[in-house]
Amino acid sequence: MRGRPRSERARQAILAAAIELLVEHGLQGTSVYEVARRADVSKATIYRWWPSKELLALDALAADWEPAPAAAGMDGPLRDDLLARLRPWLRRLRRRPYGRVVAGLVAEAQADRSFAEPAALERGELPASTDFELALDLLYGPIYHRLLHGHAPLTERFATEVVDSVLAAVGARSGTLTA
Amino acid sequence: MRGRPRSERARQAILAAAIELLVEHGLQGTSVYEVARRADVSKATIYRWWPSKELLALDALAADWEPAPAAAGMDGPLRDDLLARLRPWLRRLRRRPYGRVVAGLVAEAQADRSFAEPAALERGELPASTDFELALDLLYGPIYHRLLHGHAPLTERFATEVVDSVLAAVGARSGTLTA
């Protein structure tokens, strides 16, 4: 590889400054200039690596997301598995007011659906008749709703209730679920 | 009251132009100048009656919402009542791609919670132990999720499934409801 290597320090400083400003002021309220200033970096350096403020925000969000906790067991009952996945997610959402950022991003792009996909379907635990898209809506919908609406906290109990609600719904529809 | 009266023609033209541009380009992608141009109206006239672009968007959205269908019966079973309320809502959402507007508004303000509040609680039909906030999340969450995510259509069937899911969940938690 030729040329001066990309500055790792700059990359991290940019992402750190970005997430800081984003959770505080939201996507609209965050200017690239201010990110550059806080990161002690040139604005051009930001645009060299991120084509827009929005994609920087997406990246900053992802980077702030602590590395997935191994996701561990794939073999327990579905309920436990879903909870094991949701809980750390909510824990992170509680730690910082990501709502403003996510709301801004939702206005531009689509969220990623890669989270639950492999989890349930591939293991065949869900009744064959289950509408998978529906399950996603029932699972993610309430969480996003509460996150964006901010009318109630994203507690552990809430996670349990959402998961149980999905399982009850799916079970009710198929009449087969153990849950 | 003296002086020239407010131009009703201008009001309607503004709202019509606004909703048109909003569903096409989203909140961010819509400029007040362009709304004024399309409505053949002065920008100042817009700001005389709406304090900001966002509030204009909210108003334009509300105005485009066909007048509520009387909301009629309050006395049927809860399931029928919820469905009677959701169905016309989804019908309107299917008519036009409101997703982009709503996403933009969510990024700024909070949605209104006035819809379901009177419906269920006041009638005491929900089990006493029910977490009302949770019910709201379970009901609205999936709909917003599908609206904003756009991964599947907001069909009548979807409405039924969401309502049934909420009732199943609530029933499961309280041990009393089978719907």
Added chain:
Amino acid sequence: MRGRPRSERARQAILAAAIELLVEHGLQGTSVYEVARRADVSKATIYRWWPSKELLALDALAADWEPAPAAAGMDGPLRDDLLARLRPWLRRLRRRPYGRVVAGLVAEAQADRSFAEPAALERGELPASTDFELALDLLYGPIYHRLLHGHAPLTERFATEVVDSVLAAVGARSGTLTA
């Protein structure tokens, strides 16, 4: 005329700030932002009326040029007439170090030739054989040279010498001039 009228105050403040910065820092060293700041004006207002920094500089230069002193008599001998025109010009050039600005502008545009054109030729005082372009070079060239080079002052005596030089040259070539 409809709409808010252009702010005369802004126009003058912009031109004043511009010429001030231009004579101090030259064309390159003057930023539109700084002009805006000093004039207590928005940068957009500048670009609304001047398409570029260079054209603003040209305008600022012209505006700073005190209104031509009537140019009066057209009937004296050519020598007196040329001197009457050159003197106030040099006086203004001495007042402020326009060299830096002019140098910058010369690098972009062409100077105006409207000054001497009507003066001599139309009065037929110059010998018919005179190469008019040459006369212009002989008259303006030394002045610009001294202005841009800055190696000697633009004195009254210098003006006299340049004019006499031109007349001597032209007389020598034609063998007819009174001078």
Added chain:
Amino acid sequence: MRGRPRSERARQAILAAAIELLVEHGLQGTSVYEVARRADVSKATIYRWWPSKELLALDALAADWEPAPAAAGMDGPLRDDLLARLRPWLRRLRRRPYGRVVAGLVAEAQADRSFAEPAALERGELPASTDFELALDLLYGPIYHRLLHGHAPLTERFATEVVDSVLAAVGARSGTLTA
């Protein structure tokens, strides 16, 4: 002296690319990056040997100037000597549109005065009363004026006329010279 020697190929390629771009786009319109690209050279290599774009331009201009034609005889009459110096200069100026470069450089630096200085003064041919600075203005001024203004070609005849004009002027002032 150890280490890899400076690449002569790079030096020449840089100067060639530079003068090419300079006469085409002027000093402002020429970017160091583009010079590097055309010369197939690193930008750092340019800055290792030239401290700034302007000094590179000066060097490129000098390099493009064909080696002085020996300047030969110092013993002829002044008129012949001046013409012998001016003619090749104008010939070069006709070859390429150096005007844009020179204008750019004038805006930054001062031209060199080394050309005519030794020529006349040291030989005592000019009347003692002559203002030497004035002679320089009268000689160079018209040439620069025509070069930068571009209103007429820098012909051989023009050179003759300028020289004669200077001599006439100087002669007229001193009352001794007829040239």
Added chain:
DNA sequence: TCCTAACCGAGACGGTACGTCGCGTCTTAGG
């Protein structure tokens, strides 16, 4: 022969200014 200093290309970096765009405010003239 191989070490090592000075070179070279590539290209990322901090800065600074550019010219544009949109917001929400204002100042006119006119209905």
Added chain:
DNA sequence: CCTAAGACGCGACGTACCGTCTCGGTTAGGA
């Protein structure tokens, strides 16, 4: 009192160049 027209201050946008700075790789001497 309302309206259209449109200029205004503000502030962010994304781009372009400047001159500096690492990198890895190349090319001579001197040991």
